[in-house]
Amino acid sequence: MGMTITEKILAKAAGKEKVSPGQLIDADIDVVMCHDVTTPPAISMLVKRGIDKVFDREKIVVTPDHFQPAKDIKSAELHKRLDEWARRHNIKHYYKIGRAGVCHALLPEQGHIRPGEVIVGPDSHTCTYGAFAAFSTGIGSTDAAAAIATGQLWFKVPASMKFVLNGSLGPGVYSKDVILTVLSRIGADGALYKAMEFVGPALADMSMEARMTITNMAIEAGGKNGIMDFDEITKQYLDEHLKDKKDYVVFESDDEAEYISTQEFDCSKIEPTVALPNLPSNAVSIGDCAGEEMDQAYIGSCTNGRIEDLRIAAQILKGKTVAIRTIVVPATPVIWKQAKDEGLFDIFYDAGCVIAAPTCGACLGGFMGVLAAGEKCVSTTNRNFVGRMGHPESKVYLASPATAAASAVEGKLVDPRRFL
Numbered sequence: 001m002g003m004t005i006t007e008k009i010l011a012k013a014a015g016k017e018k019v020s021p022g023q024l025i026d027a028d029i030d031v032v033m034c035h036d037v038t039t040p041p042a043i044s045m046l047v048k049r050g051i052d053k054v055f056d057r058e059k060i061v062v063t064p065d066h067f068q069p070a071k072d073i074k075s076a077e078l079h080k081r082l083d084e085w086a087r088r089h090n091i092k093h094y095y096k097i098g099r100a101g102v103c104h105a106l107l108p109e110q111g112h113i114r115p116g117e118v119i120v121g122p123d124s125h126t127c128t129y130g131a132f133a134a135f136s137t138g139i140g141s142t143d144a145a146a147a148i149a150t151g152q153l154w155f156k157v158p159a160s161m162k163f164v165l166n167g168s169l170g171p172g173v174y175s176k177d178v179i180l181t182v183l184s185r186i187g188a189d190g191a192l193y194k195a196m197e198f199v200g201p202a203l204a205d206m207s208m209e210a211r212m213t214i215t216n217m218a219i220e221a222g223g224k225n226g227i228m229d230f231d232e233i234t235k236q237y238l239d240e241h242l243k244d245k246k247d248y249v250v251f252e253s254d255d256e257a258e259y260i261s262t263q264e265f266d267c268s269k270i271e272p273t274v275a276l277p278n279l280p281s282n283a284v285s286i287g288d289c290a291g292e293e294m295d296q297a298y299i300g301s302c303t304n305g306r307i308e309d310l311r312i313a314a315q316i317l318k319g320k321t322v323a324i325r326t327i328v329v330p331a332t333p334v335i336w337k338q339a340k341d342e343g344l345f346d347i348f349y350d351a352g353c354v355i356a357a358p359t360c361g362a363c364l365g366g367f368m369g370v371l372a373a374g375e376k377c378v379s380t381t382n383r384n385f386v387g388r389m390g391h392p393e394s395k396v397y398l399a400s401p402a403t404a405a406a407s408a409v410e411g412k413l414v415d416p417r418r419f420l
Contacts, residue, residue, distance in 0.1 A: 002256035006157075028152055033104075038144065039062070045141070066359075114245065127224075139153070161195065163263050188279050193223075296376070298389075
């Protein structure tokens, strides 16, 4: 019996020839991602127990992002604790304020993600990095403490589900629409503790940025990880971004590998899609929700705050004026500068948008775009739970950058294909 790509990566990390779903393993960790909200509690656990150490100062990547720049005293204290800890242990890859960015955009951009590796972080959307043929998953602060100190964690090997993306995307349809369509079919717990393996010809036309949008939201179906095959597009991205350790191991699923289910999608039939409140899986085609009035549009986050996303939004906003408050947040300083240099900021400014520094703030209802009672926001983020972006009586509608930008112009949900 063969193994899936997820099983092969975990077998290597556990020093075993073979693993199977349900098996408990101890795995070596290649990268630990740390940010300002969930890492300070992990640090406190280690200090309290007298094991204030790191397993490898070069395998831990640190960036404040959720509340950066600090929005209040409490967030400033979190940043201070993170900063002191990173300095105390001489963490090599510490991205301070000014170079800090949204973690799941920053790590690939800065060359910290490689195929065949095991990557963890105390953030649920750490599954993003599976787009690079790596095993990547979110953990809690307690597990983060163990990973930071020992470089190991135990896992139950997840069973795999295969998602075959056939056809190609039409104009005005993007990878965000694809993953929302997948979620709408299988539901919020349709992949609970499963490896979601994405394959198929539609992926061949997607950039790494577009692919990361899909794996980013695997957790919204309860997935343990999202993962994709390595191909020439992956290699080209890595060639451009890896600064060191350019050697890596590429795994592929065996033809005889077992999957608990296989789902097929004709991507040529997917339309612009919107997740209605209050679940990412509550997704419908734009035709079923067009006309719903909005109060805010948000373009950013670890899901859709990359340069490709900003270009898509700018293409629609060019020469137009937004009808509602619209917030644009480049995910990293590199993306921020690139967008400025390309003239995208001029387009956003002329359209009447707010342009912010890299932050996760509004996505989790922290700051820089919090909603009041009764307000509605069309957002390129990944979650629309009750109160996710502010007041419990506010509503969040998830969409692609194209749909968010078009809806910003109209002040209501609208098909972005009208603007192409």
